[in-house]
Amino acid sequence: MLRGRDEERRAIRRLLDGLTGGGAAVVFQGEPGSGRSALVDYAHHHAAACAVLASAGLAEEATLPYAGLQRLLDPVLDRAGELPTAQSRLLRRVLSGAGCPPERQLALGLAALRLLAVAARDRPLLCTMDDVDRGDRATAEILAFVARRLRRMPVAVVLTATSTPPAGLPTYRLRPLDERDSAALLADRLPEPPVAPVTAALAAASRGNPQALVDLAGVLTTAHCRGEEPPPAAPPADGALGRAYRARLDQLPHDTRRMLLLAALDEDGAPDALVRAARVGGASIAVLAPAERAGLVRVEAHRVTFPHPVARAVIAAVAPIAERRAAHLRLAGVLDDPAHRLDRALHLAAAAAGPDPALAGELEAAALTVGGARASVALERAAELGEDPARVAERRVHAARYAWAAGDTRRARLLLSGLPADPVAPAGTAPAEPLGAGLAAGPVPPTVTGRADLLRGEVELRCGRTPAAVRALLAAADRLARTERSLALVALARAGEALCFSGEQYRYADLARRGRDLARPDEPPEVELTSTYLAGVAATLRGDLEQAGPALRRVVVLGGRLTGSARTPAALCWAASAGLLVAVDGAAHRLAERAVELAREQNELSALPRALELRAIAEYWLGRHEAAAESSREGLRTARATGQVNAAAVHRGMLAVLAAVRADRESCLRRLREIGDGPAPHSRPWALAQWAIAVLDLIDGRPAAAASRLAALARPGTGRGQVLVQVMATPYLVEAAQLAHRPTATAALALFDRWASSTASPSRRALSARCHALLAPRGSAEAEERFRAALRLHPVDAGAFERARTELLLGQELRRARRPRDARTHLHDAWQTFTMLGAGPWADQATAELRAAGESVGVPDPAAARLLTGQQLRIAQLVAEGATNREIAARLFLSTRTVDHHLRNIFHRLGIRSRTELARALP
Template sequence: MPSNTGGSELRGRLRERDTLDRLLRDVRHGRSRVLVLRGEPGAGKTALLDYLSERAGACLVTRTAGVEPESEIAYSALQQLCAPLMGQLPRLPEPQRAALATAFGVEPGGPPEGLLIGLAVLGLFAEAAAQQPLVCVVDDVQWIDRMSEVILTFVARRLDAESVALVFASRSPGDERMLSDLPELRVDGLPDADARALLDSALTGPVDARVRDRIVAETRGNPLALLELPRGLTPAELAFGFGAPSTTPLANRVEEGFGRRIAALPAQTVRVLLTAAVEPVGDVTLLWRALERLGIEPDAITPAQAAGLVEVGTRVRFRHPLVRSAAWRSAGAEELREVHRALAEVTDPRRDPDRHAWHRAHAAVGPDEQVAGELERSADRAMARGGRSAAAAFLQRATELAADPRRRAALALAAAQARFAAGAPAQVPDLLAAAELCPLDLLQQARVQRLRAQVEFVLNPGRDACAPLLTAAARLETLDGAAAQETYLSALGAAVHAGRLGDDELRRAAEAARAVPAGQDAVGLLLTGLVGWSLDGYPASVPLLRQALGALGTDEDLNLLWLTGPVAYEVWEDATWHRLTEAAVRSSREAGSLSLLPTALAFRAGALVFAGQFADASDLLDEADALGRATRLAGHPSASLMLAAYRGQELPALELFEATVKDADARGEGRLLGLAGYARAALFNGLGRYPAALEAARQAAEYEDIAVFNWTLGELVEAAARDGASAVATRARDRLAERTAVAGTDWALGAQALADALAGPPGRAEAQYRESIERLSATSMRLPLARARLLYGEWLRRESRRGDARTQLRSAHDAFRTMGAEGFAQRAGRELAATGETVRKRNPAACDDLTSQEAQIARLAVAGRTNPEIGAEMFLSPRTVEWHLRKVFMKLGIGSRRELAGALRAR
């Protein structure tokens, strides 16, 4: 039976072994499985991974482990895991193949985006598993590099039908960063009987039974502790358990135990272990060459092998990571530098320039410009592969070695920018502080200030973010006009999102930005438009904002979506809104842009809600949620709020609204308060609870949040008119007219006609209802159109025109029911019943047997997408798409794609 901790048989663990056996059965039968083994150091996670590998049988097993010294080398763990699979690389689509080859340094190319690499790894796993079931094992996740962690977590959430097992082992509690919601197997201590048997195997003499019980209790059955802590202790020490009571964490005590065992070895053997610990790859040839440089004979490793601390085969493998860390910490600074120097000398700078530079950097005693230059070049290579975190690590070490203070300042600033780009804003302030200890020119000072403000905006995007951005923008005005303009736009955007909680930040930001000449590019025009919107009022700003939207043309402009999306709403440009969000999703998917895609998915989902495509919107939000868990990049909550409101399920909707309000208050994001108020008003209007809708809309309309205010006025008119508050309805209608008249689009004028019908002269109501329906029919706004038909039908019924009312109400009811707008559907159903018509109950079998994912795949297949295209859009492997399509065919009772469109229509 496989080893538990490097020498004993695997004891007990029936539950754990059964779980792993079932996992292997699923994989052999064509299903993918993901599992996280979680437990404290020494609990036996690695032994269980060994068991899994040995039981894999005919499966292909590929394995990697995080190593603390490697944690800053981009893709190091991922590359080791994928190395046996690279023969499948030519089978991937060209963009994915090129991205992975670039990330691994096999081919030159532009920096690949993380999502594209994730799709490539997913495809690589699927292609390999098509030949042979695949088991991928990742040990010590807490030490793998950041990019490997992001990619593997992404892949773990997209595996489905590829015959792949992806099994992680992570310390707990709190060491893992991104695996928290994946299937988990807790690896705790052994049961008492097994623990006592394991302890007995490690004891060299008799121990009192009560002392033995205390040792078992104190170690909580941790196998490594049971084996290691008794070693090196005298009978007298054992007689009292582990000596005097200790508050030291168990892992530290085990490492101390390994340290004592290492200290008892010959000096040359200790040096061998140190060299093996510092050389993280486990390259045996490299280790022997380094030992030769250090004047150490290879057989010096024999005592460490005999002690069971290290194994040497095709690779060097420590019994446990705590042995590596104990060997590392046992050395003094000078000894560590000597080992790094030897490893640098035997590492080929042409084949492995980054590790060569890394070892040289740690061998340096003081400033060394040559090594700093090597590290800077390594940072460039890491950045070219998309490894921003690794680039930051190289630059940070280069900063420490640079002799020239000005160069040190530039490197520290570059490291800070790399940390920020890598999604680690919390690590930026210390680097900026290091830069400020050096002489900075005016432009560098301004960039430091700008980056500090950007960090503040990311960490706290509410009311406190605007002022630092404004200060930074002011400093950049005479130094870098383009950077100043972009920073003013960020400041203005921050103030827009702070909204009612912004303490007049919007006016101050706009006044400051107006003093700066703005360019005619998208950034400049958008800045001009938002300044006009803030200071000159809505009518004056609409032409400027439309000009800015018209200037958007490049993929780079799509990064402005967080502002241009709300602007398109604000000027009632539904066609532009759809075009922008569709382009943003398409572009970010094609490029694999981790930074843009969450926002793009959320904003596209919002557009689809208004278009009445709730299922598609929900699919995108599910995708954004999965992406957010994998990358910790959350999309904007606006679409989730709207979808919850219009689905009409009161309790979950209100829970979401309350959570959003609480979060918005804490972060100072006033626009979210407006959004939550609008959503609450829409929910209650749908449910026919008009007093509650009126109160919610009144509160939301107290501040003119961009885009949200337009929608809120419509809800306020309807709620007030239905609740008998005619004066409130009239005022809201008039305020809406000030905006819709200048906007002039069919969407705007259709919304205004509906408000006029509700709150205007009764004699003109029918003509205005008809105008609203006609204008909204010319747009993609199917949800507002259905609401207009509902209100017209309600009016017709009250006019005792039951036949005409049925026509409008039936159309509205069918539309709401098809969308999934249950609250409005029930309201329309009640009105229909009042006309004397029997309302058909919804057929629960109509397509409900297709899951959301299956339905989306079916729709894409009907649209003519191939399996690889569907997979790229949904972040699935083509083989998983094929598997889901087979399930769809079976559920629909068809045999091919040719029948799919008809079968979906029939349902």
Template sequence: MITTQTTAAQPARLSGRDAELAAVAALSERVRSGRSGVLLVTGEPGLGRTALLDRAAAGFGAGTVLHTRAAPAERHLAHSGLHALLGGAPDPAPPAGQAAVVRAPGAASSPVRAAASPAGPAAAAESPAGPAAAAASPAVPPPPVAPLDVPPADVLRTGLPPTGLLELLRRTGARGPLLVCVDDAHLWDPASRAALGFAARRADAVPSVGLLLSVAAHRAADPDFTGLPVLRLAPLAEHAMAALLDDLTGAAEPLVREELLYAAEGNPALLTALVDRLSAAQLAGRAPLPRPLADGPVLTRVVGGRLAELPAATRDLLLLVAAAHEQHPDGPGADAALVLRAARAAGLDPAALDAAEAAGVARSDDNRVRIDDPLMRRAVRLGAPLSRRRAAHTLLAAVLDGDRHRLAHLSHRALAADGPDTRLADRLASAAAAPDVRARPLQRSLAFARSAELTATAGARAARLTAAAEYARLAGRPRRARELLAAAREGAAAHDALRGGVELVCGTLALRDGPVGDAHEALLLAAALLRHRDPEGARGARFGAMEAAWAAGDVPSCVAALGPDLPPAALGPDLPPAALGPDLPPAAPSSGDDDFRTGMLAALSGRFGEARGPLGRVLDRAGSDDDPVRLLRAGVAALVLGDIATACRVNARALAAARARDLASLVPQALEHLAYAELRSGRHARARAHAEEGLRAAHHAGQRNVAAHHHATLALVASIEGDAAALTAHTDAALAIAGPHGLAQAAALAEWARARADLGRGLALDAAARLGPLVRPGHRRGHFAVRMLMVPCFVEAAVLAGEGGDGTATAVEEFALWADLGADPQAPAQLARCRALLAPPAEAEAFYTYALARHERAGGDVERARTLLLYGKWLRRRRRPREARGRLKDALYAFERAGAAVWAEQARAELRATGAAAARETPGPLASLTPQQLRIARCVAEGATNREVAQRLSISPRTVDHHLRNAFALLGVRSRVELARLVSREEEPNSVGPAT
């Protein structure tokens, strides 16, 4: 379409595509500056390839734009792609400063959301933006068209050799910058693709020409596009999808909003299509939503373009693949042999699958066949009539061995059933619960859910839905678990055992993702309801309630959860045993649970001597255990006993066991416990690696509470490594979850990380102010499990800030009592360090010497280095520089080995103050300063006042002023601002805080 309109509408923002827009902007800038470049944009349908190219074409104001979208109907017409790109009726040249855009017949020049491709519905559906991308790219009327010296008729009649397009681009680019945008280039005819790829690979040979191409994800590796730089579009993050939803709806009702974001799976086109489907009443929550929200027609509209062009036999085969894949939605794919046996039974030629592979819809690897895109898989399944879906499951059930593959066989039979079938439902539920059946938790959940659909009795149906919810939770599908629980509640209302089961799953879900106070109450209710009819379930509920109270920092509630038996709940009518039986997940053996309960109860009550025996037996059993839940409890026991090495080993074993059983809900928690144990052992790099992996796993499993603890761990690591940006990001993220969810432990760890970072930067007064409320008595007292761990930091900060009064001494004495319990191998050395800080000069050195000796026994390089640093500072201030240098160099090298950059810089600054050369000398003009002048300059560059500098360096404000005036004269600066700029420029990127 060609228009003479001279103004262009400003495109709407592309939510969540900042990095991609930056890459496109960089390409445009290269072209504007007279250079050339190429970028290949790829991604699955609906992720915004078309919208990104539209934005690039509309925003290029430096010269000519050639912009076209491939027409699938013309893919077999030789050179049709080149004709579409180059064939436009020339109009007069545009006004000065206005981009010239040539839009071929296939190019989008009207709202993509409302317009169909000129090649028909298939082309519109194949487009990445689909027919619903107006939210990302509104109507952009193109500027006028510049005349080109290109005879399109000759191109069609005689063809164009590969070098010909390059020469045409060279001639056009010689008149000014040229941007070529080709959307869906993989749909061009072979000759045009070859010419385009040839020109793109040699774009550097022509000046002022940029090529921005888009192709489907499965075609990015085609020979025609080999060697081109690739920009891959991924599904949008949740915050970006939320911003797009706001653009589309203004403000949808919160529950509706949550449903839409979940159903869209990060696909902006699907989200737009879902919004289009709903009425104003449905968006406002006044009318029920359709189920399923993303049904067959909606999915086909967004991703079904490739399906529409496939032969009928191929689509039938794909339906078999999708049906087989339904049993393992997260698995490696469908069993190829099973699919092919079912295909032959239906009279389908297995070769029909080749067309699906060629179209990028399916792929085969070894003995598996897979539809990679989950939206495409859903479109194949839900786009087929119900009768065809049932027929596919019937075929698969018929060719499966019912003895060897009992659960899969019964599941396919159940999915093919057209109404309640009590006998089939019972058999399927029995197979789903059988321990000898090898199946993943999600497969068991699907089987229980389907057996519930075939069950006529309300109580049995509720039991099976509850079991399905529990396995969905274990599989890391909390949203699915909550949906199943909502369906189970109605039938469970009259039966205590069923109500208890529902509350147990509900409370466990809230423990990982919700206010822990709510989780605590739900789990206590579950324990009371299950007390008589499911003792093992009641025991697990009480352990969960204890964990919730622990997270909240509530010691009395922890003790109450583990203490005397809870009063029984009001009993409802008995449920017939046949309704339960194998339908509930098998309870774990209780061996060792009594020891864990007894030992934790003693420890929480302050009787550590009594706790050692039973908790020691828990650790003994962990050596031969492979149950991840019991291993996680053993890891807790090891930390309580102060056996950090065993805690690391046991938690690593729990992680391996959770992975081996595919328990996605336990993997984030196992990584959390392991990272924390490694942090306690001083292995910060390992702690960071496991916490980063755990954070990803927690987000994937929908466990915000676990994510908060991982953020807190990463913040503590950042406080040692000196990464200020990471520290801020992780503390903010941890506290944003910890506050509303009542996670006192995560909040305390995050605040400790901030204080430790302050201490590393020399801000002792700030560190003391942060830690004081967390370690001193009062209503803001920190979490009981980490409060004593913070005392050494608090004492150091308070003394260096000149506030080491009675409150600090009291904290040290309390820490001494705790150190005697043996709950932390570092505590004796840290206690000696604290006493050295508070001791008179005549006694301090003995305490430092004793602290270093205890560090040798306990390990922990960072804590030993911190003691060396403080000892070195003390020696320097006693005018013993030679002895100080040895301690400070040892501290420096230990900090460097541990990656503790901010602390290493403290050691360097102290070394310079002794007159020694540090490992990293100060460069440039700053080298002319004395060590004291340099330290003062660094403090001033951080924004400190003279009084604050004096407090940090233990000198008078008048001395600071004297040194600062001399530094100004030596450096030739006249203000504190100029000094800060000079220090920042000379020491970037390693500018960190001064020594204290």
């Protein structure tokens, strides 16, 4: 199947189906591997009713005028005798190699057109020329002439081109495949479709080029497809796409290839540097014109670019080493501006024949001024040029850190793989493991190995196995404890994240003890923040909320005070997490938002998914469900792009929960399918998925199943399982347990109560009161009082959804206590809020309760105006015109509260749910 080419296939079918009414032509333009030849094959396959003439432009015949035309027309040249004598003679002479004078070009074009008309007398004719721009120019000109004059003949022409297509013809530019079509193409080619993160990585590596995807599929292993090993970062240079570029390269003049090599080695792509380097070699950038026609390069006003990274890689790979070295030295010689310090050093390093400590130091110094992925490349090369084992290892660790920050997980892992992971040997002895390529033999200081373990643990935490992450992070804390206490504390905090992710919070006490041993009085704010965070989380997990509260609030304060280099995304994330634990949701949201902004400013893509996760949780507690979903969607995109499979699973779980809470079954189930059975039991993604399924169970009337799922999330008091997720889900657990008449919520509610009472959050206390109302005897004064206490506690300016849920539950309680009149007020408020929030299934529940309470809620009456009072009709008309409640109040000299009251009555009388339905209901 031709994935992602639906529009182009339709164009071909229209072309062929319309031949009875006259001919036409179409051109497909695209880079190598984009599917041009596949579209020509598609046209041949669907041309069963046509005779077919097919040819292709050959670079080997580009200097032979009309060679392509001769190969195309040769099958029907025997019918040239049916043409007028002058046309027949001219056509035969030109196609025999005699050439065509310029003044006879028009006559030749008409002769070719007439020959196609003769050939099409018996049956419609399809003519195709693949790569028309690669062959001789004379053929391309004649075919374009013919293709523009087919209206009265049953002849279709399909041409493909890489560079500028023939003018005056309908042209389709073949765009890169999107991720969905890329996934479908991989599924077509592989016995086992890759998991979603691997598909995303392959789609990015291919740049949406179909042949690049096919080449990547050809080198994938089962481990790659399952995400057990990082997938290839680029298509193989010896694949079909690479060979296509090589074939084009082989046809170019020597001067063009030398200039292409300069362009391929100049990562910046600035024409100024190329022009100067070419001038040094006695050439001009104009010699790139043949390469541009061949689709190997694009020369733009301020930049020289390649259509695909494979093209650049092939050009560099096939050049002899002496020519590559000379090109690097020539580029280094013209990059004398201080702004190009790193570029110059990289070119000199590429030309270096052996170790060069001075050049290594220059590379390192230049890299530290720019950061990002290029700094990683420079530091790796500096390590290769170095001689001191300690400096070599340190540079590799720095290179891995920059690669990880830039989101290149595969590169970070490769760089770390060359460093020892076992405890370092005593000074003066060989390391415990052989070192990787580029590392000189010799001892590596514990500080360097500790930094490597810290980064290795962070990568495993986000992308791999949490047990391995914990081991690496604890080893890092051990190695760094004496020399870099601040980093040792960071390692412990990361280990704590890993334990919470995997549901092993009972091990957090040991981390806190080790953190206390490392803490000192009068620490800098960022160090105090980390040590205090460890102590506060540990106290929270062991249930000592009196100690946890002050410590975590101190972390929030410190997070807001961080400045300069101390203000990192990681520190802000820990402060945001502390804010969530003490229920200061607004502060937690601000800190998480700052972490997101800082990660973007500093291009620390690896830090974004965690920051967005915390922002989404804060938005959930603030009642901003759509904002939370958007944060998680962005977090999911970033996690997938950076290979953070664990972070991606968390965001999918959060999206599933948000969809379930809003009763969006389809979206919830889609996210659950994406999660699959990959997450380990009791991990955070698993717990979020269980929470989402339980909410759907509750909505569908299966409270026993919901209660069982939610009760199994954790075992309060043991520190096992997802305690914090269960705390978030406790209101649903209590509701399910009450409906199922099960006592499974007692321990979880006790924990929730202690947490809610230790905070200053009215929304948490409102939820606690609602839970106790549900567990009180039905119809009792206690139940009603608890519900009303919850309504008093719900903030007016936030958490509208949870307030509406409380209104709905109170309405149900009053109706079942045979107080329908009292129930209707609360049910109306719940219905209106759910309607305004777009929570349709919840609004349906409120509607059902209203009907059971004696209200008639149904389809709007067509004569809606007759059902309203004069004041209500005027308000309804203004709403239909798009006015807000505040604007209506100002125009009618009413309070906004009065307008709200009238609008609720209008909705009820008309049996509608939204302002949009109101506009449709009015005549």
